[in-house]
Amino acid sequence: MKQVRLIIVGAGNRGTVYASYAKEHPERVKIVGVAEPRDFYRERMIKEHDIPEVSVFTDWKDLAKEEKFADAVIIATRDHMHREPAIKFAKKGYHILLEKPMALDEKGCKDIIKAVTGKKIIFAVGHVLRYTRYTKKLKEILDSGRIGDVISLQRLEPVGYWHQAHSFVRGNWRNEKESSFMLLTKSCHDLDWIRHIMGKKCKTVSSFGSLTHFNKENKPANAGDNCLECAYEPLCPYSARKIYLSFLKRGNTGWPVNVITSELTKGGIIRAIREGPYGRCVYDCDNDVVDHQVVNMEFEGGETASFTMTAFTKARQRETRIFGTKGEIYGNGTKIQIYEFLTGKSEIVDTSAKDPSSLADHGGGDYGLIHSFIEAVAENDPSKVLSGPEETLESHLMTFAAEKARKEGKVIELKH
Ligand SMILES: NC(=O)c1ccc[n+]([C@@H]2O[C@H](COP(=O)([O-])OP(=O)(O)OC[C@H]3O[C@@H](n4cnc5c(N)ncnc54)[C@H](O)[C@@H]3O)[C@@H](O)[C@H]2O)c1
Structure with a gap:
């Protein structure tokens, strides 16, 4: 495998996670450039990867003005800063790994897809759940036909009561104007995952949900x-x-x-x-994102899926039930329990084995994604990427449509 020359745009949390792959596999990747305005994070990246000064920038815009000097770029800036750099680096011919969500609206996503389509570049989005050991195994079981044709699916995203309070009531993702709506910031992973597992295009969506609990009306009289x-x-x-x-x-x-x-x-x-x-009191913040939401989906062929996101849980591990014509599956992100109707046989497949890699987070999804992206670039083989442009656009459009359905009280048909 040839060594891939990689640039990190946004050396914060995610940029640093992906860059650590280069430390584990120096023969596969060399970080040759960085754009990061915050001194500490930029300096840390320079030091850890020995990046020459000429390839260090405080703003991605300055980096993009330079002649192309690497094979690929990872864009790990915050959500509102994805569209512009993605389009710019695509035009320059860089292969791109873009963090999710692609963009904050439908037009932004379509603009990105337009910019990457027709160019000879590999494009991947940070939907790490597609790359976990659990998902790969689950997909393998479904593709084997063991539970027949999948007719319906039920997925729960239990956010966790304190996680909701931390991130979505008091924290960075509490307010739509400051970040975006909950389904996009938290659950676009899930709608994308459902699309991946169903293996079909989604035709129609409906959705309900609201901010029911964390508001001023529920503030106890004696609360400060x-x-x-x-x-x-x-x-x-x-x-x-x-x-x-x-x-x-x-x-x-x-x-x-x-x-x-x-x-x-x-x-x-x-x-x-x-x-x-x-x-701050959770009943008296400037939060406006929902604390519970359901989405119903119908796929080509009439199959259905339902998704529930709720704040009010102890657990934070997503759970899924998959109903097939020959059997049923229950999965919790690590264990997959299979039941076959004909034989009455049950089996539990455990995918929880820990990777020795420092990128073991997200059930091996972080490692799986960066590994597949680097392999795809090195071998010029887009098929290694599981979160490429077409399906990622589709699942983002499902997310925007579901939010519109919730806000307008409508059933929305997706146009493909
Ligand atoms: N795939 C996943 O599972 C997953 C998990 C968490 C976050 N994310 C996504 O990853 C992205 C980054 O999240 P994060 O938690 O790493 O955020 P972060 O704030 O830690 O990192 C973003 C970095 O971008 C830098 N930046 C700001 N302006 C810049 C500019 N002009 N040029 C270059 N860099 C600039 C910031 O200084 C910061 O260091 C977000 O879109 C987030 O939604 C994805």
């Missing part, structure tokens, strides 16, 4: 504005003090604690709760 000054706090499961200090108690100072403060002590956490956005 901050968890540290609140008479209701002992009875509140969403208390910031309870959430963040319980992580510290268990010795966990990674996510989500490191999101609220860089001072990873009891004092640091209390200060962040008192002074920052993460101590």
Whole structure:
């Protein structure tokens, strides 16, 4: 396999995760350039990958002005900053791995697809769930015909009560104007995954959901504005003090604690709760994204799928039931339980074995995606990519249509 020369645009969390593949497989990839405005993250990338100064930029726009000097680029900027760089780097002939979501609206997604189509470039989107050991095994079982034809599917995305409070009530994804709608920021992975598993185009969608609980009407009379000054706090499961200090108690100072403060002590956490956005009353924030939503889908051939996203769960592991003409499957992201109608045979397939790789997160999906992308570029073989332009556009269009269906109370037909 030839060594791929790769540029990282946006050396934050995701950019750094993907770049670490180059450290594990230096024979396959060399990071030869970076664009990142934040000094710490840029310097760290330069140091870890020995990037020459001429190939270091603080803004992707300056990097894009240069003559093409690498094979591929990873675009891992925040959601609103995907469309422009994707189009620009496609025009320059770079192979592209673009983080999800592709863009924040239908037009943005279509513009990107237009820019990458017809060029001899590999294009992949960060739908890591397609690349997990679990999904690959599940797809293999379905393709073997063991449960016959898939007629319907049911998927649950349990966000988790404290995760909802952290990210979607107090945190970065709480407000549509500041980020985007919940189905796009959190669940576009799921609609894409359902499309992948059904192996067919979606014809029609409907959706219901709202922000029912985390609003001012539900604020208890004796609640304060901050968890540290609140008479209701002992009875509140969403208390910031309870959430963040319980992580510290268990010795966990990674996510989500490191999101609220860089001072990873009891004092640091209390200060962040008192002074920052993460101590605000969950019933009195500027959040407007839904806390529960359902989407119903009909596929070509009449098969159906239903999806539920809800904040109100203990678990955070997605669950799926798949109903076939010859059997049934239950899966929870690691275990796949198969039941065959004819033989009455049950089997549990366990896909939870840990990878030795440092990119083992997302059930091996992060590793699977970057590995497939690099292989596709090195061998000039787009078929290695499971999240290419056509199906990714399709699943984004399903997501936008479902949100429109929810907002307008309509059943929406997708035009392919
Ligand atoms: N595939 C997944 O499972 C998954 C998981 C988490 C996040 N994401 C997506 O990945 C993307 C990045 O998320 P993140 O958590 O890494 O965010 P992040 O904020 O950690 O990283 C984004 C980086 O882009 C940099 N940036 C800003 N302006 C720039 C510019 N002009 N030129 C170059 N870089 C610039 C920022 O400084 C930051 O370091 C988002 O779109 C997010 O939705 C995907």
